[in-house]
Amino acid sequence: MxxxxxxxxxxxxxxxxxxxxxxxxxxxxAAESGLDSVCLxxxxxxDAHGQGMFPVIAPASAQSFKRxxxxxxxxxxxxxxxxxxxxxxxxxYLPAIALAAELGAKRLVTHIHETGSxxxxxxxxxxxxxxSEHGLEVGLEFTGFAHGCNSLASAVALHxxxxxxxxxxxxDALHLFRTGGTLEQLAALDPAIIGYAQLCDxxxxxxxxxxxxxxxxxxxPGEGVFPxxxxxxxxxxxxxxxxxxxxxxxxxxxxxxxxxxxAIAASQGLANP
Numbered sequence: 109m110x111x112x113x114x115x116x117x118x119x120x121x122x123x124x125x126x127x128x129x130x131x132x133x134x135x136x137x138a139a140e141s142g143l144d145s146v147c148l149x150x151x152x153x154x155d156a157h158g159q160g161m162f163p164v165i166a167p168a169s170a171q172s173f174k175r176x177x178x179x180x181x182x183x184x185x186x187x188x189x190x191x192x193x194x195x196x197x198x199x200x201y202l203p204a205i206a207l208a209a210e211l212g213a214k215r216l217v218t219h220i221h222e223t224g225s226x227x228x229x230x231x232x233x234x235x236x237x238x239x240s241e242h243g244l245e246v247g248l249e250f251t252g253f254a255h256g257c258n259s260l261a262s263a264v265a266l267h268x269x270x271x272x273x274x275x276x277x278x279x280d281a282l283h284l285f286r287t288g289g290t291l292e293q294l295a296a297l298d299p300a301i302i303g304y305a306q307l308c309d310x311x312x313x314x315x316x317x318x319x320x321x322x323x324x325x326x327x328x329p330g331e332g333v334f335p336x337x338x339x340x341x342x343x344x345x346x347x348x349x350x351x352x353x354x355x356x357x358x359x360x361x362x363x364x365x366x367x368x369x370x371a372i373a374a375s376q377g378l379a380n381p
Contacts, residue, residue: 117340117343117345117347117349117379117380118143118144118145118348118349118379119143119145119307119349119350119351119372119375119376119379120138120143120145120146120147120185120186120348120349120350120351121134121137121138121141121143121145121146121147121350121351121368121372122146122147122148122186122306122350122351122352122353123146123147123148123149123162123163123188124162124324124352124354125351125352125353125354125355125367125368125371126138126364126365126368127162127163127355127364128361128364128365130163131146131148131149131163131164131165131173132173132176134146134148134163135173135176135177135180135182136176136180137365137368138180138182139180139181139182141368141369141372143182143372144181144182144183145182145183145184145185145348145350146182146183146184146185147184147185147186147187147188147217147350147352148163148165148184148186148187148188149162149163149164149165149187149188149189150164150165150187150188150204150205150207150208150211150213151164151187151188151189151190151201151204152164152188152189153189153191162188162189165207165211167203167207170207170210170211173211174210174211174212177211177212183212183214184208184211184212184213184214185213185214185215185304185348185350186213186214186215186216186217186247186304186348186350187204187207187208187211187213187215187216187217187244188216188217189217189218189219190204190205190216190217190218190235190246191218191219191220191221191254192218192219192220192221192222192228192231192232192235192256193221193222194221194222194223195222196222196231197231198231198232198234198235198238199234199238201235201238202238205238205239205242205244206242208242208244209242209243209244213244214244214245214348215239215244215245215246215247215276215303215304216235216239216244216245216246216247217246217247217249217278218232218235218246218247218248218249219249219250219251219254219257220232220248220250220254220256220257220266221254221255221256222256223255223256225256228256228257228266229266229269229270232246232248232266232270232275233270233272236270236272236274236275239274240272240273240274244274245274245275245276245303246272246274246275246276247276247277247278247303247304248263248266248267248275248276248277248278249263249278249280249283250262250263250277250278250283250287251280251283251287251323252283252286252287252316252317252318252319253317253318253319253320253323258287258317259287259288259289260277260279260284260287260289260293260294261289261293263277263278264277264297264301267301276301276302276303276304277301277302277303278302278303278304278305278306279294279302279304279305279306279339279343279347280305280306280308280352281305281306281307281308281309281310281329281334281336281339282306282308282310282319282322282323282326282334283323284339285310285313285334286310286314286315286316286319286322287315287316288315291335291338291339291342294339294342295342299342299343299344299346299347300344300346302343302344302347303347303348304347304348304349304350305339305340305343305347305348305349305350306349306350306351306352307329307336307340307349307350307351307352307353307375307378308326308327308328308329308334308351308352308353309326309327309328309329309330309331309332309333309334309336309353310322310326310327310332310333310334311327311332311333312333313333324354325354325356325357326352326353326354327353328353328367328370328371328374329351329353329371329374329375329378330374330377330378331374336378337378340378340379349375349379351371351372351375353367353368353371355367355368
């Protein structure tokens with residue numbers, strides 16, 4: 109039987125939960141909602157048409173964005189997105205890493221798509237080194253569609269092999285339960301290796317290796333079946349938690365803001381019962 113203690117957690121708002129107005133709009137909305145942290149993009153993946161998938165901070169706006177963060181008393185928890193890709197070179201991320209550091213971000217987020225284990229580890233080591241040189245952590249996020257690191261067990265094993273002081277594992281509720289992860293597995297870990305977690309909900313515990321569409325259509329925390337209270341009770345007080353619940357496709361501006369309000373209120377209820 110698991111016995112849970114319940115630490116208090118602060119929450120960050122993820123860019124894909126509130127895309128209106130780009131990064132600037134995210135910061136203002138978070139501050140208006142009583143949150144002091146955000147997760148946003150200084151680099152973004154491209155879609156099938158070669159366009160950026162998410163709003164990204166332009167290097168030319170760094171100084172004005174720093175002023176906005178200061179004026180709104182908001183900080184950046186996670187800067188995305190820095191995946192280890194099949195055949196790619198993480199050195200190409202250096203400008204976006206430098207921008208994240210200039211803006212005061214705490215960590216970079218990575219997925220491992222490279223399936224060659226030796227090359228994946230070499231690239232991850234390089235990413236950790238570049239991050240360290242800029243005073244940043246690296247959050248290793250496992251997903252069912254990042255085949256080089258597609259489960260909690262594989263992420264923990266990779267973390268141990270890397271032995272990097274600035275590398276931690278991320279726990280995204282959707283990715284945990286869609287890849288067969290359990291609370292018992294999480295409870296057995298050293299809490300110190302978990303750096304951040306992401307809140308959302310889902311309709312069932314179906315394990316899947318192809319749920320990318322579902323990842324962009326998550327449920328408001330508490331409206332699905334994920335045991336989020338028990339999950340959060342297993343996270344140490346050092347763990348940063350962000351709200352990652354994209355609005356429904358085709359929603360109006362007012363609908364998207366109402367959706368983000370609901371996601372924040374529901375997450376606050378879980379974080380501070």
